[in-house]
Ligand SMILES: NC(=O)C1=CN([C@@H]2O[C@H](COP(=O)(O)OP(=O)(O)OC[C@H]3O[C@@H](n4cnc5c(N)ncnc54)[C@H](O)[C@@H]3O)[C@@H](O)[C@H]2O)C=CC1
């Protein structure tokens with residue numbers, strides 16, 4: 625059964641990590657390393673079953689292959705999931721045990737933060753392996769990726785606005801933001817500075833108050849965000865929010881946010897958006913600023929270089945729209961094609977033998 629799934633989406637390697645003394649139970653999934661070592665964060669979550677954890681590792685690692693390829697990075701896709709409650713089960717021993725497993729892969733996989741893990745956890749992993757990014761600033765590293773993800777979403781939104789309104793100037797546009805946490809706070813700052821009006825919602829009243837006070841936003845109830853009379857909808861909280869129930873309620877012309885897996889079904893709901901004349905900025909392109917930022921650590925982190933690469937997401941989004949027009953397909957599918965075409969082309973180029981293949985991991989100067 626597992627091999628059937630692995631074969632269907634062509635995974636390279638699944639590593640089951642177990643350390644009795646620290647209680648580590650983790651899965652490292654490496655989906656594809658055509659472009660370079662697999663990079664993807666480490667998620668810690670109290671999965672209800674092993675099957676759920678394996679499926680998450682598989683789904684997320686494949687997502688990273690697409691995200692990294694579409695971002696123009698020389699990196700493949702992988703992800704780690706740790707079965708455990710981040711509020712109760714973290715320890716130095718657990719992350720060091722994981723670090724030793726990452727080290728044992730000898731650079732085929734590079735880990736980073738994800739839901740449930742932090743820069744401090746990455747610093748502990750770094751005690752055991754160099755194959756970790758997203759370290760704290762005390763290591764002259766990139767620190768919290770969220771503000772960089774926000775910048776990537778902002779430039780994506782500008783490009784999507786150009787497609788919908790003929791201009792990427794967001795002044796006077798109303799943006800409905802779902803979830804105003806780490807990424808969306810800075811996104812709201814960029815939008816406010818650009819002269820956009822903000823309507824926000826969150827399950828956390830403090831998060832709402834912050835953007836209402838700092839950026840003159842107004843707020844609506846959690847369920848009312850889909851009905852807002854806005855120009856742009858920015859999903860920045862949960863996956864699966866673009867579905868049969870919500871799409872018909874949207875009044876916007878653009879959807880662009882940071883949340884992963886926004887479309888409940890890529891083909892069906894990508895098409896529904898298109899049929900309503902809504903321009904969808906594919907999630908894994910729009911939210912790739914975080915991974916571009918952490919990947920910069922592999923060259924010895926340089927913030928201005930990272931920012932300039934994140935701003936290039938505008939051009940990647942350009943390519944998505946170009947492919948969508950070229951092939952008469954949804955932008956969701958076009959983003960996948962952008963990634964698949966790059967992997968395919970570089971696989972062919974790389975079939976040419978080199979005695980010592982140059983790799984992103986041998987350039988690091990950390
Ligand atoms: N932090 C990063 O650099 C990256 C984040 N993402 C994705 O972007 C999204 C946001 O990430 P963060 O800002 O880091 O997370 P966060 O946890 O700081 O923010 C999410 C916010 O959504 C709110 N929320 C939860 N359920 C909600 C609901 N039903 N309705 C409205 N609001 C709700 C939470 O209270 C929180 O304020 C996530 O889907 C994450 O996977 C993707 C790439 C990178």
Ligand SMILES: O=C(O)CCC(=O)C(=O)O
Nearest residue numbers: 664665736737769914915
């Ligand atoms: O942004 C990070 O820290 C790691 C990259 C990643 O796993 C993601 O973008 O989902």
